[in-house]
Amino acid sequence: MATASAALPAADLLPVGPRANIPYRIVRFVGIPLLRLFFKFEVEGRENIPRPRGGNYIVIANHLNWLDEFTLLLLFPIEPRLHFLADPTVLVTRRFQWWLVRTTGGYVPVVRERHGDKALFRHVDRCLEVGGAVAIFPEANYGPREGELLPFHKGFAHFAIKAAVPVVPVALSGTKDLWFGKRIRVAVGEPLPTEGADPPALTELAFQRMKAMLPAYLEPAGPKLLRRKLTHLF
Numbered sequence: 119m120a121t122a123s124a125a126l127p128a129a130d131l132l133p134v135g136p137r138a139n140i141p142y143r144i145v146r147f148v149g150i151p152l153l154r155l156f157f158k159f160e161v162e163g164r165e166n167i168p169r170p171r172g173g174n175y176i177v178i179a180n181h182l183n184w185l186d187e188f189t190l191l192l193l194f195p196i197e198p199r200l201h202f203l204a205d206p207t208v209l210v211t212r213r214f215q216w217w218l219v220r221t222t223g224g225y226v227p228v229v230r231e232r233h234g235d236k237a238l239f240r241h242v243d244r245c246l247e248v249g250g251a252v253a254i255f256p257e258a259n260y261g262p263r264e265g266e267l268l269p270f271h272k273g274f275a276h277f278a279i280k281a282a283v284p285v286v287p288v289a290l291s292g293t294k295d296l297w298f299g300k301r302i303r304v305a306v307g308e309p310l311p312t313e314g315a316d317p318p319a320l321t322e323l324a325f326q327r328m329k330a331m332l333p334a335y336l337e338p339a340g341p342k343l344l345r346r347k348l349t350h351l352f
Contacts, residue, residue, distance in 0.1 A: 143196070153192055156298055156348070157185070161193065163306035168286065170195035174251045175309065176278045178324060179288040180267055180332070181255035184352035186290055189304060190253050193288075198251040201226050203242075214352070226252065239277075246281040256324070264294050264335035270325045275317035284309035287324055289331035296349045297342035305331045 153159075168175055177190060177200065187202060194200055204225045226241045245252055254277075257268035278285045287307040292300055307327055312320060 146191075146196075149188070150192060153188060156300075157296070158299060158301045159189070159192070159304060160301060161304045161306065163308075164193075166286065166306045166308050167193060168195065168251075168309070171197045173283070174198045174246055174249055174281075175284050175286055176246075176274055176281075177251065177253040177286045177288060178256050178270075178274050178328070179253070180261055180290055180328060181257050181259065182261050182264065182290060182294040183296065183349065185293045185296060185302070186255070187253070189290060189293070189302065190288065193304065193306070194251070198249050200253045201245045201250050202253045203255075242277045243281065246277070246283060252277065256321070261294075264291060265332050267325065267329055267332070270321050272317045272321045275312075275315070275320040275324070278312045279315055279317060279320065282312060284311060285320070285324060286310075287328050287331065289328050289333075291333050291335055294349075295342075295345060296351075297345040298348065299343070300348075301338070303333055305333070307331050 175198075177194065179186060179190060191200060202225050226245060242252055252274075254274040256270040256274050258271050259268060261268055274285065286309050289305040289307070291303040291305075293302060310320065310324060310327065315323075
């Protein structure tokens, strides 16, 4: 396993084009029906999801559990491909999740202990330059409970402003604890413009916007089939 002193690996930036999409399409063909079989997705704001090949962007979302990444991949178009900021020291220990991330989306490596690492900025900049989209969880950790947010880190704002790309906020509800048939609520907000913005102001705006988008969470009554297994699947 890599350590904080190890060299940061190169970003796994996926090529674009029809042939590059074949593995992703195969996984989507199988994976999307499975996700919809196990969970009930309710999506608001579909009109705010960027159009396929309509230009790149940065997606930000609150983070509660492993299903969050796959929910974003489920909703957002194949092109431009989503690249997630991910700690490779953790991902490589979860072989199936690691394979899925590398097959269905790219990743930009970030080792949490190495704050301010310039390699991270180069990887994200390069991803946006070649036409990819970037998905970031600005809390940089799992949130403590449904309906609450940890303070946002400003990295996404720096990346978006430098690349002059919009920020698409996504609020997720219901993914903290999972069971068969669980209702997952997703709200996609209007893209936040970055022209003329500064990182602290954009970070605060994104935090307040997502806070307002998060619905109140009520624990459903009734049986919760496979709760432990699905919650801790990855």
